[in-house]
Amino acid sequence: MSGKKLAIAIPTSFISDTPHLREKTAKVGLIGRAAAVFRVDEIIVFLDTTEKSKQKKEADFIMLLLSYLETPQYLRKRFFKLDSRLQYAGILPPLRTPHHPLNRKSRKLKVGEYREGVTVSKTREGVLVDIGVEHPALMRENQWGLGKRLTLQVVAVDERIEVQAVGRDQVSGYWGYRVKLETHSFGSLVENGKFDLVIATSKIGIRFEDTAEKMGEHWRKADYKLVSFGAPARGLHEIAKDEGFDLNDLADYVVNMVPNQGTETVRTEEALFASLAVFNVQFGW
Structure with missing residues (x-):
């Protein structure tokens, strides 16, 4: 392993507009799948509204599903008891990462x-x-x-x-992601996370191509990188403002990864695939 780490931060509210458990499960599954495809080391779930008690319940659900998905299939029964929140776990996409081997012999x-x-x-x-x-x-x-x-x-x-x-860290190659919960705020996460590089994705941001060269230099030097995402109903600018922060002061780069989008909003899981695909091609890691 190189010793460098890539983390992503997602708001709990990204599933708030999805009423049914099956659809919530599918959305969380796409987050885990994207993290695995692009070799993310850490998924950080943060509470992003003032309704902390309600959000904590949703955050626990997201954490449960992401942890379940990351666990090799042969270990799941040992770590996860019967739980109604896992009712639709069967629709979660398989990760097929090196730590999910198919060999049973x-x-x-x-x-x-x-x-x-x-x-x-x-x-x-x-x-x-x-x-x-x-x-x-x-x-x-x-x-x-x-x-x-x-x-x-x-x-x-x-x-x-x-x-x-x-x-x-002794395993060469990608070995899955870890899941963490930030219970305070997005601002606290950024300020206390000891990140060398913080990127905030936002519709109200600099177009990626306009800052790609500078960001690339920063990216390659950084040992601990954070790429953060908002929710369809509230972007990172709104989330930071509600916490008393200016997003431009929190992040090293506030960047629009989907310029000229054809839809009113870009869902968190869509933004995740779009952003990490571009970073992977441009910077690699």
Whole structure:
């Protein structure tokens, strides 16, 4: 891994105009899918209205779905109990990222490959972990409690499968996203997030092509980048103003990523795909 991180921030209200649970689920699924396609490391959900108690409920729903989607299929039953909010989880798009392997056969495992796993029991030799094949693998380190999700590397495939715990940053390539909740405000997120680069997407912003060269230089130098999005009903300018901030003071760049849009509004999930696709082509990471 390069050590550089890309985070996106989305407002809880992006699903507020969607009344049915099925459609809400689909919208959240597109956020997770876009994050995976463009190798986002962190999805930050922030509360963006004064109705904090109502929004907290919606934020919890978004967090639940994004976490469920990011979890490999073979681990979901261990981490998610029956929940009415997951009623339509079946329509969520598969991520098909490297940490969501299709292989379920231990004989096909290779030394050096990485898997996500969960500790299930302890033995005299160490800890048994479910890594999504027929039988649990052995991890000889025994400092982990049960029910702990770990990133693991296969170290032996002979008489039994053995694995060792590793940090996610040791895995080469993309290894999924993390989900965080910002309970205070968008302004607090930006001011306290220790970001090297903050980009706010807005219909009321500089056209991307007019600032692409300068932004690109900043992008390539930044270790921790944040790309933030508004909601169809309230853009980031309105959200920041309601919090007592000027968006231009919060962000390094306020940029229009969909100039000449043919619709009155651009949905958050649409803006996410459009923006990250452009950044991916222009800057890479």
